[in-house]
Amino acid sequence: MKNKLRAILVKQSKYSESSLILQFFSREFGHIGVIAKGILKKNEKQQLLTLCEYELIAYEPKEQGLWLYSEANLISNFSVYPNSLSWATAETGVELINQLILAQEDITTIYDLTIAYLKYLQQVQDNAVLIFWRFLNRITILSGIGNPLTNCGICKKAISTPSAYLKSKGELICEECLNDINISSDLIILSPLGQNILALLPEIGNHLQEIKLNRAVINEINSFFELYWQVHHKQPLHLKGLSVLAQFYDS
Numbered sequence: 539m540k541n542k543l544r545a546i547l548v549k550q551s552k553y554s555e556s557s558l559i560l561q562f563f564s565r566e567f568g569h570i571g572v573i574a575k576g577i578l579k580k581n582e583k584q585q586l587l588t589l590c591e592y593e594l595i596a597y598e599p600k601e602q603g604l605w606l607y608s609e610a611n612l613i614s615n616f617s618v619y620p621n622s623l624s625w626a627t628a629e630t631g632v633e634l635i636n637q638l639i640l641a642q643e644d645i646t647t648i649y650d651l652t653i654a655y656l657k658y659l660q661q662v663q664d665n666a667v668l669i670f671w672r673f674l675n676r677i678t679i680l681s682g683i684g685n686p687l688t689n690c691g692i693c694k695k696a697i698s699t700p701s702a703y704l705k706s707k708g709e710l711i712c713e714e715c716l717n718d719i720n721i722s723s724d725l726i727i728l729s730p731l732g733q734n735i736l737a738l739l740p741e742i743g744n745h746l747q748e749i750k751l752n753r754a755v756i757n758e759i760n761s762f763f764e765l766y767w768q769v770h771h772k773q774p775l776h777l778k779g780l781s782v783l784a785q786f787y788d789s
């Protein structure tokens with residue numbers, strides 16, 4: 539059956555001399571693989587760009603397997619950004635989406651959030667990585683494991699300033715609990731900048747210019763989110779993009 543989908547092109551890889559396998563994230567079905575036979579022999583205008591949103595026309599496979607490509611019409615061009623950091627941040631967001639195992643009822647929400655993320659990044663001049671963390675936090679919540687930023691892992695109260703986290707639990711702890719706890723190798727105390735970023739994260743879009751990032755704080759916040767993900771999903775979050783983003787800053 540021929541279907542018309544809205545879909546972001548995540549990845550394209552060569553299948554033969556003239557054909558490609560296209561990985562799309564579609565608003566209707568989530569992740570799908572599409573074989574585009576003969577597409578490389580078509581003219582330049584008919585070649586596709588990664589990260590862009592298309593109206594995709596394709597034939598649904600009878601059983602599990604690849605869809606068959608018919609045509610794609612560009613809806614939004616998300617292949618162009620103000621600078622290479624914003625571009626790498628967009629790529630990392632799509633890499634994250636590509637790793638998710640999505641429940642059918644969440645696909646539309648996550649799709650719309652991804653489109654909003656790419657659109658937003660196209661106007662971000664500074665510190666796009668901050669927008670990535672906001673996105674990662676939203677995706678973490680949507681993946682069903684709670685909000686890493688809201689409650690203390692020990693007293694369970696709402697956190698105003700996240701001070702530290704516990705490696706074994708993957709959870710932040712509040713200032714009061716930090717004062718009562720014994721220092722151990724399980725306890726990771728956040729830098730003042732790391733604390734500030736996590737506290738501001740829900741409204742970080744208003745603070746992009748004033749925050750001075752460095753490689754250490756990027757690794758610190760990446761490590762916290764990776765750990766939270768690993769402890770709560772019981773599987774690691776492997777994003778190549780995370781180390782790429784750190785490389786944009788001096789150590």
Ligand SMILES: [Zn+2]
Nearest residue numbers: 690693712715
């Ligand atoms: Zn507490």
